[in-house]
Amino acid sequence: MNRFTASVILAGFLTVTACGAGGEVDLEAEKADARAAAGELGRTLKGELVGAMQSGGPVEAIEVCAVRAPEIAARVSEDTGMEVARTALRVRNASNAPDAWEREQLEHYLRLMDDGRPVSELPEIAELVDTGDGTAFRWMKPIAMGGVCATCHGKSVAEPVRAAIEARYPDDAATGFEEGDLRGAFTVSKPLGGSQ
Numbered sequence: 001m002n003r004f005t006a007s008v009i010l011a012g013f014l015t016v017t018a019c020g021a022g023g024e025v026d027l028e029a030e031k032a033d034a035r036a037a038a039g040e041l042g043r044t045l046k047g048e049l050v051g052a053m054q055s056g057g058p059v060e061a062i063e064v065c066a067v068r069a070p071e072i073a074a075r076v077s078e079d080t081g082m083e084v085a086r087t088a089l090r091v092r093n094a095s096n097a098p099d100a101w102e103r104e105q106l107e108h109y110l111r112l113m114d115d116g117r118p119v120s121e122l123p124e125i126a127e128l129v130d131t132g133d134g135t136a137f138r139w140m141k142p143i144a145m146g147g148v149c150a151t152c153h154g155k156s157v158a159e160p161v162r163a164a165i166e167a168r169y170p171d172d173a174a175t176g177f178e179e180g181d182l183r184g185a186f187t188v189s190k191p192l193g194g195s196q
């Protein structure tokens with residue numbers, strides 16, 4: 001049994017046993033909400049990114065990304081009642097760094113890719129996790145490195161884009177990616193109630 005199968009079975013088991021404040025957890029409904037929330041974040045971000053690239057070029061787009069990415073994530077989180085964000089093993093913005101659960105899933109994705117699975121066929125992951133003071137629904141979906149992303153995340157980032165990234169993110173670790181790599185993931189979490 002591989003890890004993914006194990007987590008699906010675990011999630012199924014917890015669906016029956018984990019009772020939040022409101023009783024049984026509808027995992028399929030949570031997954032549908034998570035997909036919708038991540039989709040909203042992804043679409044909005046991409047729209048603003050492409051718009052900024054077209055109107056002002058990549059240096060201006062970095063500024064837009066830096067300001068708008070956290071704002072959009074906060075707005076979608078507030079609208080959906082789920083915490084929605086992007087994360088990665090190598091991040092540009094340290095506040096996107098993964099927690100232990102997210103790191104585990106990202107490393108699992110890389111192992112699947114080492115075994116020959118393309119990034120487009122990596123699975124979404126949904127689990128109910130014991131947080132110590134209750135249960136949380138957690139969900140993740142891979143983000144592939146695409147061609148347009150190379151301007152700011154690729155192997156050779158041209159000046160003045162490189163300098164603009166360096167100025168805003170001195171600890172940037174999010175370059176050196178190639179098309180088809182795993183760039184990161186959308187991540188959603190939602191507390192489901194205490195363990196009374």
Ligand code: HEC
Binds near residue numbers: 061151
């Ligand atoms: C114009 C430059 C630019 C382009 C093009 C760009 N990004 Fe980014 N990306 C950024 C910046 C700036 C951040 C940091 C945003 C923040 O502060 O939250 C970032 C952050 C991210 C993160 C969050 C994790 C981290 O490293 O902090 C992911 C995931 C990501 N980008 C994926 C992509 C993908 C996929 C594409 C192509 C579809 C892309 N980016 C295109 C500039 C860019």
